[in-house]
Amino acid sequence: MLDQPRQDIAGEAPEEILHRVFGHPAFRGRQEEIVRHVMAGGSGLVLMPTGGGKSLCYQVPALCRPGLGIVVSPLIALMEDQVAALRQQGVAAAALHSDLPEEQAREVRRDLGRGQVKLLYISPERLTLDGTLDFLSRRDLALFAIDEAHCVSQWGHHFRPEYRGLGLLAERFPSVPRLALTATADPRTVEDIRAQLGLSESPVFRGGFDRPNIFISAAPRESERSQLRAFVKAASDGTGAGIVYCGTRAKTEQTAEWLRGDGHDALCFHAGMDPEAKRQSHRRFARGDAVIMAATIAFGMGIDRPDVRWVCHLDLPRSPESWYQEIGRAGRDGLPARALLLYGAGDIALARHRIQESPALDEQKRIERARLEAMVSIAEAATCRRRILLRCFGEALGPGDPENCGACDVCRDPPRLFDGTVPAQKLLSAVLRTRLPSGMHFGLGHVVDVLRGRVTPKVAQFAHDKVKTFGIGADLSDAAWRGVARQLVARGALDVAIENHGELVPTEAARPILKGEEKVLLREETVSAATPRERAGRGSPPAMAGDPLFDALRTWRKREAEVQGLPAYMIFSNETLASIARMRPQDAEDLAMIPGVGRSKLERYAEDVLRIVHEVD
Known part of the structure; x- marks a missing residue:
């Protein structure tokens, strides 16, 4: 840290602060418009993608305006990183949170009392204490910045109940600008944030959600380890880091273990780890080592590292918002990065089952189902994935943009579609004809054996070599039949009974397909572990390893x-x-x-x- 960070810089012009403190020659995008708005005392909501420069939108006006700037942040690690970065730049910044040793907390409070802090990062719990609010009411305040503002919304994917209390800032400090900021919020969440924070009459600044430097791709999970190995080899640059998101704690440990066996410096991170081991993993990642982190979504908002070169999901995320935020941890430096999603029919069925069985209110379930189906549509997309993702945030590529975005796998190598009505009918018919009198259905492996005409012990046991659908699917490979089943699950014509060992169960949506009343277009399955290196984005680093x-x-x-x-x-x-x-x-x-x-x-x-x-x- 700097011995004497500066706090006597109020009164300088925003352009001077931007250049002298942060070393940037000019504002980007809507940054200048937002800064001018706050400088004039205005409040608002900023929607800007990760790596788009949200922090400068409140840091610059906080340094220009007289008084203390308050930044509300949900994570201690994030606060500490941002404070350390600001002090490197000569700014008198400090943090108050529950993990701060009492001696350091007293020192921060002394500095605050002496007016020696210009930017204070604080948790929502600490901010809303009566003592804190009383103290702030006696101080000149430059602004309130509410970072990760999606935590305010009950419709958001990282809802934090303590964030709801921040609505009192509008009542207690009506003359102090309030700027809420987030990188991910759909239209419903945006309106909830505005209502909860008293920003309904304030403008929304949308910086655009597109991250063209991140090449996005998705593939059916066929040979998970081979697919991940190929992706890591293609996406790594030898200097940055990578993140593998897993659906369970056990899977993070298993993934990190076999990656280490392959010679990678791999760590794991999940909420059930020993606290010290978890801190060590986070510390190694944060300090800039070229590591791979296998993690659950517990490894979340506290990541502020700019050179994450790739992110891979081994399980289907629960919503486009979750996926967007997690892949957005790659390429924060604006350089080319990669994102890969691997998924299967079981992921879709399990997610639907969890929503159905959750104790949430019906309205919340409806919203979660809609978000899941939007995520499924991205995974199974036959057209540009980027356009579908952006539509989830109420944004579209401009009319002048080419249909081919150039930065997703569908645009790079468009899938071939075919009339899959007959294969779909065959599979659905096989599912129905193998059903037992008890009502029991069978899993996909058994159904494929029947379709391909294999007389396995299980097929013989239930005399399924005698049903009409036995052998009628010998013309398609196992992988192709798995693709047909997965796509029927995605469109809702098949369900997977998670509680009954993955039995395939036709839904009401299967009826018009079986009757020939509905045409089914399917993607041709191309199963390949290879993932060629892409040079997507606006440019490559001018000099990298080897120089x-x-x-x-x-x-x-x-x-x-x-x-x-x-x-x-x-x-x-x-x-x-x-x-x-x-x-x-x-x-x-x-x-x-x-x-x-x-x-x-x-x-x-x-x-x-x-x-x-x-x-x-």
């Missing part, structure tokens, strides 16, 4: 970060190091022109960086 100067700068950065006990990216991002390697600055004036090099970092690191440039050259 002598870039590698030397990374080595120095790692040593410096270890000395300070910080994640390496807080010293300089990979993008900044790549720019230094490309531009070869010869003096401090040259270095100051590189994005990401603010005055504080220039004063602290210019000598070392310039020495390395001269030594390598």
